């Protein structure tokens with residue numbers, strides 16, 4: 001088996017909205033990750049992450065046909081095989097890969113494929129597993145979602161995000177909990193200057209080995225218990241103020257049920273510059289304005305990942321709050 005030219009793979013995981021894409025955008029700006037290929041998996045009918053990752057399109061692969069650890073695992077293997085072939089034929093040049101999982105993925109089966117699948121091991125080598133943990137929601141999320149704890153458990157590096165939005169004591173409590181779940185992992189901050197270097201030097205796969213065996217009987221026991229991805233499209237631009245009031249209200253009233261909201265929004269007052277809206281449980285993050293639409297599709301597209309509520313409840317509120325009329329909705 002030729003090992004010299006194997007491309008290192010970083011697996012980037014972390015619960016819904018914990019800051020994976022933000023960290024990825026930071027990483028790909030670092031010299032050691034500049035020529036990486038990025039593979040993104042999303043949960044929901046509408047893929048938005050590819051629009052939010054600042055990376056050259058030809059070095060990006062999107063898997064949005066389900067969750068990477070279950071239905072998409074074959075697609076992931078096929079994608080990696082295809083990338084390796086293109087690289088060998090000189091059609092594509094990259095020195096490493098980053099795989100961003102969905103916030104709900106169990107990373108263990110992906111790690112299993114990466115380390116034992118004979119169609120991958122000649123060309124790829126697992127380098128590190130990085131898990132983002134949101135300092136605001138992390139403690140509650142770890143208690144409520146077993147998947148979040150598994151993501152922490154397999155990490156080589158834990159990156160605690162959003163410490164700027166919480167008090168020091170909460171962050172310290174979270175770090176103590178993380179160290180108890182996974183004492184081998186390093187704990188870092190997304191703003192650490194040497195993060196990219198540490199990532200490419202972190203020693204690998206040691207942390208996840210203990211659960212590797214257990215994972216042969218991957219049961220697909222996803223946290224999909226009542227967890228629904230609901231995607232909504234509006235053809236017409238919306239009123240920005242009404243829209244933002246509505247997101248605030250929804251997060252305030254239904255934050256516990258609203259695990260994630262992510263959307264690209266056309267606003268009537270400035271239709272050529274889409275807004276990116278993001279909410280994670282009760283936290284509504286500041287809106288960002290994109291300089292232009294990232295593709296031909298200029299419709300508002302929003303993905304809600306909810307638990308414990310009927311997504312039609314959300315649909316009913318659009319009209320009531322004067323946001324506009326949706327043109328379609330799909331639930332997965």
Ligand SMILES: Nc1nc2c(ncn2[C@@H]2O[C@H](COP(=O)(O)OP(=O)(O)OP(=O)(O)O)[C@@H](O)[C@H]2O)c(=O)[nH]1
Nearest residue numbers: 015016017018019020021022103161162163278285
């Ligand atoms: N204040 C603050 N906001 C952050 C930080 N990291 C991420 N965010 C914000 O949190 C929101 C979600 O971040 P993403 O990077 O999209 O999270 P994600 O894990 O990729 O989300 P999913 O792919 O939907 O699971 C965005 O609005 C980010 O700008 C941080 O360290 N501080």
